[in-house]
Amino acid sequence: MPSEFDLIRQYFTRPTPSALLGVGDDAALLQISPGMELAVSVDMLVEGRHFAPQDGPGTVGHKSLAVNLSDMAAMGARPRWATLALALPAADEKWLRGFAGGFFGLAGKFGVELIGGDTTRGPLNICIQIMGEVPSGKALRRDGAKAGDEIWVSGVLGTAALALAFRQGRVELDQMEAAACLPALYVPQPRVALGLSLCDIATAAIDVSDGLLADLGHILEQSGVGAEIHFETLPLHEVVRRHIELDAVKNCTLAGGDDYELCFTAPVTRHAELLALSQKLALPLTCIGRIVGGAGLAVLDGKGGPMPVNAKGFDHFA
Amino acid sequence: MPSEFDLIRQYFTRPTPSALLGVGDDAALLQISPGMELAVSVDMLVEGRHFAPQDGPGTVGHKSLAVNLSDMAAMGARPRWATLALALPAADEKWLRGFAGGFFGLAGKFGVELIGGDTTRGPLNICIQIMGEVPSGKALRRDGAKAGDEIWVSGVLGTAALALAFRQGRVELDQMEAAACLPALYVPQPRVALGLSLCDIATAAIDVSDGLLADLGHILEQSGVGAEIHFETLPLHEVVRRHIELDAVKNCTLAGGDDYELCFTAPVTRHAELLALSQKLALPLTCIGRIVGGAGLAVLDGKGGPMPVNAKGFDHFA
Numbered sequence: 271m272p273s274e275f276d277l278i279r280q281y282f283t284r285p286t287p288s289a290l291l292g293v294g295d296d297a298a299l300l301q302i303s304p305g306m307e308l309a310v311s312v313d314m315l316v317e318g319r320h321f322a323p324q325d326g327p328g329t330v331g332h333k334s335l336a337v338n339l340s341d342m343a344a345m346g347a348r349p350r351w352a353t354l355a356l357a358l359p360a361a362d363e364k365w366l367r368g369f370a371g372g373f374f375g376l377a378g379k380f381g382v383e384l385i386g387g388d389t390t391r392g393p394l395n396i397c398i399q400i401m402g403e404v405p406s407g408k409a410l411r412r413d414g415a416k417a418g419d420e421i422w423v424s425g426v427l428g429t430a431a432l433a434l435a436f437r438q439g440r441v442e443l444d445q446m447e448a449a450a451c452l453p454a455l456y457v458p459q460p461r462v463a464l465g466l467s468l469c470d471i472a473t474a475a476i477d478v479s480d481g482l483l484a485d486l487g488h489i490l491e492q493s494g495v496g497a498e499i500h501f502e503t504l505p506l507h508e509v510v511r512r513h514i515e516l517d518a519v520k521n522c523t524l525a526g527g528d529d530y531e532l533c534f535t536a537p538v539t540r541h542a543e544l545l546a547l548s549q550k551l552a553l554p555l556t557c558i559g560r561i562v563g564g565a566g567l568a569v570l571d572g573k574g575g576p577m578p579v580n581a582k583g584f585d586h587f588a
Numbered sequence: 589m590p591s592e593f594d595l596i597r598q599y600f601t602r603p604t605p606s607a608l609l610g611v612g613d614d615a616a617l618l619q620i621s622p623g624m625e626l627a628v629s630v631d632m633l634v635e636g637r638h639f640a641p642q643d644g645p646g647t648v649g650h651k652s653l654a655v656n657l658s659d660m661a662a663m664g665a666r667p668r669w670a671t672l673a674l675a676l677p678a679a680d681e682k683w684l685r686g687f688a689g690g691f692f693g694l695a696g697k698f699g700v701e702l703i704g705g706d707t708t709r710g711p712l713n714i715c716i717q718i719m720g721e722v723p724s725g726k727a728l729r730r731d732g733a734k735a736g737d738e739i740w741v742s743g744v745l746g747t748a749a750l751a752l753a754f755r756q757g758r759v760e761l762d763q764m765e766a767a768a769c770l771p772a773l774y775v776p777q778p779r780v781a782l783g784l785s786l787c788d789i790a791t792a793a794i795d796v797s798d799g800l801l802a803d804l805g806h807i808l809e810q811s812g813v814g815a816e817i818h819f820e821t822l823p824l825h826e827v828v829r830r831h832i833e834l835d836a837v838k839n840c841t842l843a844g845g846d847d848y849e850l851c852f853t854a855p856v857t858r859h860a861e862l863l864a865l866s867q868k869l870a871l872p873l874t875c876i877g878r879i880v881g882g883a884g885l886a887v888l889d890g891k892g893g894p895m896p897v898n899a900k901g902f903d904h905f906a
Binding site: 301316 | 608609612613614615616617618619620625626627628629630631632633634635636637638659660662663665669671673674675703704705706707708709710711713715717718719720722724727729730731794795810
């Protein structure tokens with residue numbers, strides 16, 4: 271009967287041609303490319319909080335890495351290497367095989383190599399650290415937004431949150447609608463190519479993981495500015511749009527989280543360029559508002575009047 | 589009542605002058621020094637396995653970082669930056685304050701800066717990734733030992749394992765003896781200065797965490813060589829030596845683990861130099877045997893005859 275360490279060796283040991291020294295010594299050795307800074311981010315995911323016990327291990331493997339790649343995208347960094355620390359309650363070969371499949375499926379898509387890690391027995395816990403490279407001085411940050419900049423988001427907002435609300439019985443969807451929304455929850459797509467393309471365009475960027483209002487709020491706070499966004503311009507999946515009159519669904523779009531899209535600011539002079547980039551990447555980029563002086567985030571309705579919101583969504587639904 | 593995130597901010601946010609961008613954005617940004625490779629290692633520690641629920645949080649904070657610094661020492665790397673991911677069952681201010689004290693106490697001693705991390709609610713889990721720098725091509729590895737090399741260890745062996753055996757009731761010690769041994773278990777000292785000094789001397793190195801036989805075994809396996817070590821030459825704490833006739837205590841020295849000393853090989857021509865280095869660092873360095881051709885690890889008694897051991901210790905005590 272294979273030990274958990276045999277299983278780890280079997281499922282997680284892959285060639286690491288880009289590392290000077292990979293798995294097998296006390297540490298891995300990496301050469302950072304000349305002219306590049308190293309971007310480093312870490313996320314820890316716990317069963318019951320970030321994923322459910324019944325979630326397929328392939329989707330857990332995919333999503334664990336995806337949320338980290340999204341942090342790289344938000345810095346405009348090219349993800350290069352990852353480490354994976356796992357606590358497992360038992361040596362479950364089927365689960366490990368599924369997890370590895372999801373993890374490496376996504377890693378391979380982005381050229382990310384697994385160069386180290388650790389395994390121990392304990393309640394299920396997944397900790398991934400991602401390391402990437404970004405040209406010196408070119409990283410996207412949260413603190414550079416300027417009054418007059420336009421605010422953009424990639425993709426659509428609220429789909430994953432709606433899927434979660436459906437799964438938790440808070441919103442009703444028919445089978446087709448649920449099937450259309452669930453992939454956003456289980457297999458988000460990190461916007462790495464977009465992040466790399468924004469390096470000399472965006473003045474600030476963040477990935478939308480907690481929710482648009484909360485995450486845009488971080489940009490505003492660190493940049494010392496305010497914002498006006500127009501609710502009617504938020505890009506939505508057609509299923510989300512179909513139910514947008516419900517307050518719960520409005521909340522999914524503004525505060526649901528789990529979107530893993532990029533929210534960024536850019537001078538208005540770059541507007542046409544960003545539309546062209548959207549075409550080039552085959553990824554919707556939508557201008558949703560503008561940075562203003564002062565402080566605070568105003569969400570305006572179709573008539574330009576303020577909607578009652580806070581970082582958690584609608585005040586009466588907080 | 590402060591949230592766990594307020595507490596984290598309070599206890600774990602410290603200046604990071606060596607980072608281009610520290611905590612607060614989607615990722616930290618680091619500049620790797622010219623001519624240096626980046627060494628990366630990660631360890632995950634779980635309550636009940638790596639430390640006991642009743643262990644003081646200060647010692648848990650110290651040891652969590654120490655075991656990682658030991659991996660840097662084993663590569664001859666200078667530890668520079670760390671990330672810390674924590675899963676906590678509750679926002680326990682007293683525990684966090686203690687943990688932070690132990691962690692930063694050791695970090696400060698080695699000039700290590702905490703540049704990122706994550707916190708989530710869940711069963712207690714500590715995941716630390718350590719990053720260090722080593723001059724290009726100079727890292728100590730596990731695969732360079734040559735027949736004829738001498739085998740060395742720093743410090744003493746078996747003290748932490750004896751303390752653990754005492755705490756678990758497997759060995760009897762009097763109060764003074766226990767008090768002398770317990771610090772090795774709770775607050776190990778990573779041999780970073782030694783690692784840095786071995787760069788152009790040692791042909792292979794590893795830190796002794798699983799136990800001398802297991803860890804030296806990794807060097808032998810990766811270098812494709814064998815070894816003879818002389819049991820009588822193993823450097824021991826006086827309390828360990830006093831009880832060395834017990835098989836359980838012999839096992840502590842050979843296979844107990846938790847030593848966090850360095851085991852390394854070096855050409856015999858460097859013998860005098862290593863004794864001088866020992867003086868300079870005020871750290872015992874003891875030659876315990878020799879690398880031979882072939883395979884396998886022989887432990888010889890005082891008369892030069894083989895003792896019955898395997899990687900777990902004595903065959904009859906496995």
